[in-house]
Amino acid sequence: MAPDVFWGLTPWQFAQCVDGWQDGRREDHEHAVWLMWHTAALERAQPMPPMSDFLQESGPIKKPSIDEDAVKAHFRAYRKRRTT
DSSP states (O other): HHHHHHHSOOOOHHHHHHHHHHHHHHHHHHHHHHHHHHHHHHHHHHHOOGGGGGGGGOOOOOOOOOHHHHHHHHHHHHHHHHHH
């Protein structure tokens, strides 16, 4: 994080950045452990299972719904606090 970005953050915003970074590192670690475990398990598998057992069915990716009105309300409240 650049120093000018750091100094522009509130303590809460910085804590959110740190929490997000930690969550990302945790997910990376869990993915690495998952990959390591499955690689070791497949080395011992007799006979080798078909690849289709490991692939997810393709389908539309579900996007999380965003309540635009709630987001706009948060921004309006934030702007109101900043201007008063």
